[in-house]
Amino acid sequence: MTSIATLEIDALSIALPRGGDRTDAVSSVSLAIEPGRTLCVVGESGSGKSVMATSVMGLLPRELRVSAGQIRLEGESLLEASRARLRSLRGKAMGMVFQEPMTALNPVMRCGDQIDELLRTHGSESATERLRAIREVLERVHLSEPERIFRSYPHQLSGGQRQRIVIAMAVILKPALLICDEPTTALDVTTQKEILSLIAELRRDQGSAVLFITHDMGVVADIADDVMVMHQGRCVEQGPRDQILRTPSAEYTRMLLAAVPGMTPPAPRVRTPAAVRLHARSVGKTYLSRDWMGRRQETAALKDASLALEAGETVGIVGESGSGKSTFARCLIRLIDPSEGDIHWGSDEVARRSERDLRPLRHRVQMVFQDPNRSLNPRRTVGGAIVEGAVNFGLSRADAQALAERLISQVRLPPQSLARYPGQFSGGQRQRIAIARALACRPEVLVADEAVSALDVSVQAQILDLLRDIQAELGLGLLFITHDLRVAAQLCDRVIVMQRGRIVEQGATQALYASPHHPYTRHLLASAPAGLDHGR
Amino acid sequence: MNTFERLWANGAFRYGATVLALVLVMGVLAPFLGTVDPAVMDYNNINRAAGHTGSFTLVDGSQVAHAFWLGTDNFGRDLYSRVVYGARVSLLVALCTAFLALLAGGAVGMLAGYFRSADLVLMRLMDGLMAIPAILLAIALVAALGASITTVVVAIAIPEIPRVSRLVRSLVLTLREEPFVEAARALATPAPVILLRHILPNALAPLLVQGTFVAASAVLLEAILSFLGLGLPAEIPTWGNIMAEGRTQFSQYPGNVLYPALFLVPTVLALNLLGDGLRDVLDPKFSKR
Numbered sequence: 001m002t003s004i005a006t007l008e009i010d011a012l013s014i015a016l017p018r019g020g021d022r023t024d025a026v027s028s029v030s031l032a033i034e035p036g037r038t039l040c041v042v043g044e045s046g047s048g049k050s051v052m053a054t055s056v057m058g059l060l061p062r063e064l065r066v067s068a069g070q071i072r073l074e075g076e077s078l079l080e081a082s083r084a085r086l087r088s089l090r091g092k093a094m095g096m097v098f099q100e101p102m103t104a105l106n107p108v109m110r111c112g113d114q115i116d117e118l119l120r121t122h123g124s125e126s127a128t129e130r131l132r133a134i135r136e137v138l139e140r141v142h143l144s145e146p147e148r149i150f151r152s153y154p155h156q157l158s159g160g161q162r163q164r165i166v167i168a169m170a171v172i173l174k175p176a177l178l179i180c181d182e183p184t185t186a187l188d189v190t191t192q193k194e195i196l197s198l199i200a201e202l203r204r205d206q207g208s209a210v211l212f213i214t215h216d217m218g219v220v221a222d223i224a225d226d227v228m229v230m231h232q233g234r235c236v237e238q239g240p241r242d243q244i245l246r247t248p249s250a251e252y253t254r255m256l257l258a259a260v261p262g263m264t265p266p267a268p269r270v271r272t273p274a275a276v277r278l279h280a281r282s283v284g285k286t287y288l289s290r291d292w293m294g295r296r297q298e299t300a301a302l303k304d305a306s307l308a309l310e311a312g313e314t315v316g317i318v319g320e321s322g323s324g325k326s327t328f329a330r331c332l333i334r335l336i337d338p339s340e341g342d343i344h345w346g347s348d349e350v351a352r353r354s355e356r357d358l359r360p361l362r363h364r365v366q367m368v369f370q371d372p373n374r375s376l377n378p379r380r381t382v383g384g385a386i387v388e389g390a391v392n393f394g395l396s397r398a399d400a401q402a403l404a405e406r407l408i409s410q411v412r413l414p415p416q417s418l419a420r421y422p423g424q425f426s427g428g429q430r431q432r433i434a435i436a437r438a439l440a441c442r443p444e445v446l447v448a449d450e451a452v453s454a455l456d457v458s459v460q461a462q463i464l465d466l467l468r469d470i471q472a473e474l475g476l477g478l479l480f481i482t483h484d485l486r487v488a489a490q491l492c493d494r495v496i497v498m499q500r501g502r503i504v505e506q507g508a509t510q511a512l513y514a515s516p517h518h519p520y521t522r523h524l525l526a527s528a529p530a531g532l533d534h535g536r
Numbered sequence: 537m538n539t540f541e542r543l544w545a546n547g548a549f550r551y552g553a554t555v556l557a558l559v560l561v562m563g564v565l566a567p568f569l570g571t572v573d574p575a576v577m578d579y580n581n582i583n584r585a586a587g588h589t590g591s592f593t594l595v596d597g598s599q600v601a602h603a604f605w606l607g608t609d610n611f612g613r614d615l616y617s618r619v620v621y622g623a624r625v626s627l628l629v630a631l632c633t634a635f636l637a638l639l640a641g642g643a644v645g646m647l648a649g650y651f652r653s654a655d656l657v658l659m660r661l662m663d664g665l666m667a668i669p670a671i672l673l674a675i676a677l678v679a680a681l682g683a684s685i686t687t688v689v690v691a692i693a694i695p696e697i698p699r700v701s702r703l704v705r706s707l708v709l710t711l712r713e714e715p716f717v718e719a720a721r722a723l724a725t726p727a728p729v730i731l732l733r734h735i736l737p738n739a740l741a742p743l744l745v746q747g748t749f750v751a752a753s754a755v756l757l758e759a760i761l762s763f764l765g766l767g768l769p770a771e772i773p774t775w776g777n778i779m780a781e782g783r784t785q786f787s788q789y790p791g792n793v794l795y796p797a798l799f800l801v802p803t804v805l806a807l808n809l810l811g812d813g814l815r816d817v818l819d820p821k822f823s824k825r
Contacts, residue, residue, distance in 0.1 A: 335718050355727075362724035375715035379737040389723035434719070441723060 004075065005032035006176050006209035007056065012069035014051055014060070022233060025051045025064060029235045031228055033209040035176065038200070040212045040220045040241075042256070043230035044456035045427075049213045052230075053181050056211070057096055058086040074176055092122050095170030097199075099182040101162035105154040111165050112150035118169055137172040140205075141165075141198060159321075160191035167198065174206050181213045188320035188483065193527040196223050215456065217260045218486070218529025221245055229253045259461040261486040263528060265509040269493060271312060276344075277444045277477040278309040278332065278365060283341030283351070285327050301327045302501045305341070307479075309445060314471065314478040316492030316509070318485055318524070324501035329449050329481050333365050334358055346444065363393045366438035370450035372430035376422035382408070382433050383418030389441040400440070407436040411466060428459035432466065439470065445477040446470075452487060464491055485528045489513055497521045542817050549813025552748075555806035559799070563623035571617035572602055574773045578612040586615075586791055606795045609778075610785055618773040619796050625774040626755050626803060629689055633754035634747040636693040641700025642743060646731050648701065649708025659705070662698035670695040670757070671764075678766045688767055692757045696750050703746055707739040741818035748811030752804050759800055775800045 014026040026048040033039045043049045054060055056071055058078060071078040073093055078086065090096075098104040106114055112134060119130045138146035141164040154162055163183060170178060180199060184192035200223055203210050212223060220227055220241065227244040229236040229252065237250040248254050285302040302324040309315050319325045331338040334350055343351040345364045353361075366389075369375035376385055383404055390400035405415050411432040422430055431451060438446055448467065452460040464487065471478050482488050488495055489509060496506040497518065505518040516522045543549045562569065578593045584607045592602040592614065606615040648658040674691035681687045711717060712735065720730050761767035762776025763783075770777055775796040782792025 333722055335721060355721075359724040359726070362722060365722075367719065367722050369715040369719065371715060375719055377716040377720075377734050377738070380733070388720065388725060392724045437719065437723070 004034075005072075006035050006074055007031075007033045007211060008070075008072040009052070009056070010070040010072070012052065012055065012071060013067045014048070014055055014064055015067040017063045024048075024067070024233050026055070027233045028069065029228075029230070029233075030069075031235075031238065033177070033211060033226075035209050036203060036207045037225045038203060038210040038212055038223055039226045039228060040214060040224035041228045041230055042214060042217065042220055044215060044256075044458065046232075047230040048233035049230050050181055053096075053179050053211060053213050056177075056179060057090060057094065058083075088122070091118055091169075091175070092173045093175050094177040094179060095173070095175040097163070097166050097170050097178070097180040097183040099185050101159060101166050101186065102154060104166050105162060107154055109153070110150070111152055111154065111157070115165070115169055115172060118172065122173055133172060137168045140171070140202070141168045142194075143168075158191075159187050160194065163187060163191075163195055164198070167195070167202070171202050171206065171208070174208075176208055177211065178203065178208045179211045179213075182215070183212075184219065185215070189485070189529070190320065190523060190527040192219070192529070199223065216529060217245070217257060217457070222529055229256065255458060259458040261461070261464075261484075261490040263486055263489055263513070263525075265489040265492075265513050268508060268510055271310075271493065274311040274313070274475075276308050277311050277346060278307070278479065279342075279344040280305065280307045280328075280332060281342045282306055283328065283331050283338045283343060285324075285331055285336065286339045300501055302331065302338075305498075305501075305503055307332070307496065309477040309479055311444065311477050312471065312475045313494070314480060314492045316488035316495040317479065317481045317498060318483065318488050318495055319498035320483060320524075322500070323498040325481050325498050326449055327501070328498070329367075329447050329479065332479070333367050333447055335367075359392075363389070363441035364443055365445045365447060366441055366443035368431070368434050368438055368446065368448045368451040371454050372427050372434055373454075375434050376430055376437075378422055380421075381418065382420055382422060382425075385422075385433065386418070386437050386440050389437060393441055403440060404436070407439055408433075410439070410470070411436045426459075428455055428463060431455060431459075431463055435463075435466065435470070439474075443476065445479065447479045447481070449481045450483065451480075453482065453484065460487070467491070485513075485525060497524065539817070543813065546813040546817050548809040549817065552806040552808070552810030552813055555802055556810060559623050559803050559806070560627060562620055563627050566617075566620045566624060569620055570603065570605075571620050572600065572614050574613060574617040574621040575771050576613065578608075580612065581608045581614075582612045583610055583785075583789055584608040607789070607791055609781060609792050610789075611781075613773075615778070615792065615795055618778050619775070619799055622773045622775045622778060622796060623799065623803075625685070625768065625772060626758060626800070628685065629692070629758045630751035630754045630807065632685075632689045633693045633696070634751040636689060637696035637700050637750045638743060638747050640693070641697040642704050642736075644697065645701035645704025646708055646735065649705040650712055650727065650731055650735070655705075658701070662701050665694065666698045668695070671760070674757075674761055675766055678761075683767065683769050685768060685772075688758055688761060689754075691761070692754050693750075696753070700743075700746055700750065704739060704743065707742060708735055711735045711738055741814070745811050745815040745818065748807050748814060752807035752811070755800065755804050755807065 009029060009031045011028045011030050012026055013024050013028050016023060016025045029052060031039060041049045051064065055066060056078065066079055073089065115134045116130055119133060135146055138149060143149050143161060143164050149161065184195050187195060196219065199210065214220060224241045227241050228238040229250065231252050236252045237244060237248060244253060248257060283302060283305045284300065287299045287301060289297050291297055305328050317325045317328065330336045332343060338351050341351060342349055345361055348361055350358060350361060386404040386407060387400040390403050391397065395403065404418055408415055408417055413429060413432055425433065452463050455463060467478065470476065480491055492509050494506065495509050495512050497504050499520045505516065505521045513525065516525055572592050573594060576595050581592060584604045586605065586607040588604040588607060591599045593599055604614055606619065608614055644658050644662065648655045673694060677691040678687055717730060717734050720734050758767055758774065759776030762774045763780040765780060767776055768774050778796040779793045786793055
């Protein structure tokens, strides 16, 4: 290829402040992106991929500094550029799309004004010309009702619409380089699909080079021309997409690919019918609010949801954000009070019990939460956390301590962990601790609410294996709430699909994935990132 | 680095802690720092200049050689002794007020934040309390209960309670939604245990910071009350009533007002800086500055 690269990074190293877990956040990484091509940088958290992207923008936090190497944008060195020059390049020659569209926009400024501000900083066109350019870009990012969006504040828009605004701001000046840092991670799969095709379309039309940071191999398969795999700040492997995805040479890449759950469910397990441990009938949750006139407004978060979970069975609830799946789960373990319907834990009806009457039964149903950083009290030792439930249900201190020691080895952590604090553990380890804490009550049902969503894919695979093993050992009923259809496919016997607070379809996993009946299920399955089925 | 090392690396904390430690040592060791009984009036030594040396007549009539480092007031009391002993009262008032305000405000705030049913009643009560002017409340209390350290502490602490309770309530409102609190509920942990074991330890750092600011304003308020003649009885030396008594002769003997002020200002400043330092280190939002 003869064309000159838009972005060229040459042996870039970025030093971490002393006392970090390694000396360099990024160490001698080189890459080049030509116009009209997309380079995906994949890696797990802490691999240095985002640090590299921010160094291109010249937005490195003060603690970090480039220790060696070169970054060139269309031949111009960015590391030697003055602050003023960098400022004028940002937006004009390089645009950036961030992960969280809510925090990337100013909440007290109308979207139209925010885009206008960008144009005013960079150009001197007249107000009418700017207005025309904004209208044009809003159409280009396929926002319906551009007039309304122009006048809206960020909080009045959906996540997908906000991300489109951020993209509009990134591309309005037709930059030669578009940097996307996990732009779809915070979005639902259906929205993710749309945003990915939008980015691909803009790249085609404008001939921009795209530097795309992601942790999701499925997204890579969808959008990349070239792929670079990063691990611990180093480039592990680099090459065209198909080569990396089909014939990876590095061991780490192979591990990463193998850990990605496939879209095809495995053959169903043979299970004999067992006792129903958790049973819900027509559960609904309605939130009441009053508008400024004092009129009652009812918002139904959950309508007519029913479920029966047997011992030893795994049921998945899938759906996008706002589908009511978490509301359902929290009603089922009575963290919130359902407005209607019955819930049985074993043979006891619990939907209308008071907190006090509920307490003796609480051990039957336990929960593992999404965010392992927040689900453990940072000021209590791991041992304290695990012992708490067991002691509440009448075990003596000594017995509870012995139980905790057994459980901590069951979730494959060393026994010394009990004396330490949650802050000393990684996300995956903390999720293990949270599982041990739930098991300490000897539950019959374990509810996992997005329990692996915040974890890296290799860690995710380990936690899923752990859950499988524990279920087989203890015969637990497992209710698994997730937005990730791939995880649900691999783990669940049955899947329930929810949309806007209702159950729209349910069935045995294999049958449901093979022939979905409801149009929404079909849409959801079609939107999932390209499968990486590698015959597990 | 552990917490104390991080605190010590913070300049504001270091200054605040050092000055407060000095004032504390001064207060505790007051009898051994070359002082005489601060309440004794010796009319042979009225309005002595700073640095005068001579003899001082004690209550029992015996004479001791004494250096009047800061001079004497118009009753012939040794200013240096009064200022040094005054540190005791100031620190005692600061500590007791902060403790009382944190205890009461913390309890109210935790209950209001965790139990929705208690919220409305308790917080309206606190709003009502906030509407009463602090000085007027103090005047009323001193008039009703008589001037004593207890009265002064209570009078200063009461107006601080709503402020502390609002802070604690807002902390509890955020913390009660944390997954680890929900997990504790799912583990059947009773509400009082959740409050003490899971919520309070996580709210302690901001509470401690608020406590130092309460203490700083308590030192000032005690001085103001004593200055107005509403604080402690005149026979107990405090920085406030030394200044109040010196006020009448300010033009001839400015030292009677200035010397206690020279101790009061750094103490209040130290308390405030201690609070700033604690907040910078303990509150992750400020740790990057």
